[in-house]
Amino acid sequence: MIAIATISSELLHIVAIVIKSLLTKSMSINLSKAHNLAWRKFLTAHVLLIEQIEQDLAQADLPSLSWYDVLFVLSEAPEHKLRLHELAQAVLLTRSNLTRLVDRLEVAGLIRREQCSSDRRGAFAVITDEGHKMLDRMWVVYGQGIEQYFACHLNTTEVKFLIKILNRITSLTDN
Amino acid sequence: MIAIATISSELLHIVAIVIKSLLTKSMSINLSKAHNLAWRKFLTAHVLLIEQIEQDLAQADLPSLSWYDVLFVLSEAPEHKLRLHELAQAVLLTRSNLTRLVDRLEVAGLIRREQCSSDRRGAFAVITDEGHKMLDRMWVVYGQGIEQYFACHLNTTEVKFLIKILNRITSLTDN
DNA sequence: CTGAATCAGTTGCAGTTGCAATTAATTTGT
DNA sequence: ACAAATTAATTGCAACTGCAACTGATTCAG
Structure with missing residues (x-):
């Protein structure tokens, strides 16, 4: 009985290892060529779009996107104001970076x-x-950028689809 | 006759302004709420995914994604080598930044x-x-990250669809 | 009520980026 | 054939980022 118990415990261990390796294997198999390609294109699209829009803003003597984000979030906030940590969370910046971004915007x-x-x-x-004015001035360039580099490539169906996908990706990342 | 000519020229000017304003209007109308939302989610998804993956890499004592990009592109290149400006283009970095990235990788x-x-x-x-080895070690973490934060949310149909969309966006950005 | 733990915001520092200028080699127009 | 323009890579500088440490205020446990 003892021997059997021992063996079964060893077996259990081995089975666990095999299962684990199978899971790992299947994971890299699931990560198909297509998924990989999509990921790369996702990254590429992001770089190119941001680069282009930043360039457009710079060309119009306007500050960069991070400034826009802060101004926009504040303009939408109740009383047009927000605690710094809330702001940091909203624009996805670390506290320290937000502190200094706020410094610059304040200056x-x-x-x-x-x-x-x-x-x-x-x-x-x-x-x-002044901030509101700047927000409006920036939106002229930014909004147009979003339109001509991004939105114009997506019809109504596609946009909805994309939002659905992105929702899944961003929400399930939180775990 | 002179008066009429003057008026028509003024009218022309006014018409031009009206048309321009209509175009601008229609542009901001075209940029629907949904498109805007999609754009924001696109940015958010990017930040969150990159942040998460970078964190996973750091936690495993591995260098950052930009190192991976360079190593990967080189490993795929003929003879595993590339001119610096080609490399810069491939990983979407400016020359000067690539120079210094290469410095670090060389060190x-x-x-x-x-x-x-x-x-x-x-x-x-x-x-x-050594570079090849590092590439492999990084892929264990990176690939898993892509899988669990990105790919697992997309079935085959969706991935194809996403690729199609991203292709449009990135190719037509080049103009 | 008080000391420990947590939280808000800031700061110092080292590392990274973008931009403009620089050096050196190659190509081009005449 | 050669001066001017272009190209490859690098460098200096200022700005920006991430991380860890810090200050001061608030909360919580006993």
Whole structure:
């Protein structure tokens, strides 16, 4: 009985290893040529589009996309203001980077910091009138860029499809 | 007659302005909510996926994606080598950035520079054995990342569809 | 109530990027 | 054949990023 128990335990171990290796194998098999290609094209598309749009913005003497993101998020926020950590989360930046991005935007007069009364550590970023104007000026270029480099290639069906796919990808990444 | 000519010229001007404004309007109308949403999700997906994969690589004590790109492109190239400007083009980096990326990879022993005999200005980057090994080690993590954060969300039909869309976007961006 | 843990925001530092200028070699127009 | 233009790669500089450490305020456990 003891021998059998021992053997079965060893077997179990071996079976576990085999299963694991099979799973790993099947994973790399699932990662088909097509999936790989899609991934690469995804990366390429991103680089090219961003590069192009940044170039368009620079050519129009406008600041870069990250500035737009901050201004846009603030303009949509209640009272046009947001705590710095909320802002950081919204624009997907680390706190430290956001701090310095906010510094630059503040120097440029597009936003300003505001004390938080309920938490003396905290600060709000508030978009200024200048900031709103800049947002509009940037949107002329940015919106057109999105249209002519991205949107114009997608009809209504395709856009919906793409959104569905991207939703899946981004939501299930959170785990 | 002179008066009419003047008026018609003014009218022409006004008509031109109206047409222009209509075009602009229609452009921002074409850029539907859905297209905009898709664009934002596209950006978000990119950031999240890259962040996650970079983190996985760092956690495994492996270098970053840009190193992988260079090693991969070189490993696929004839004779495992490429001129620096070709490499730059392939991995979508500016020359100057590639120069320094190559510096780092060379210091790490993963690639080496080689004189170009036909053009004394030029240099090849050649992947070393160490480089190949690193490429393999990185692929274990990277490939799994692509699978679990990206590919697993796309069935065969969807992948093809996505590739089609991305092809359109990236090819027509070149103009 | 108080000390430990957590959280908001900032800062220092090392590493990376983009842009413009530089060096050296090759190609082109006359 | 040679000066001018172009090309390959590099370098200097300023700006930007990520990470870890720090300051000060708030929360939580006992």
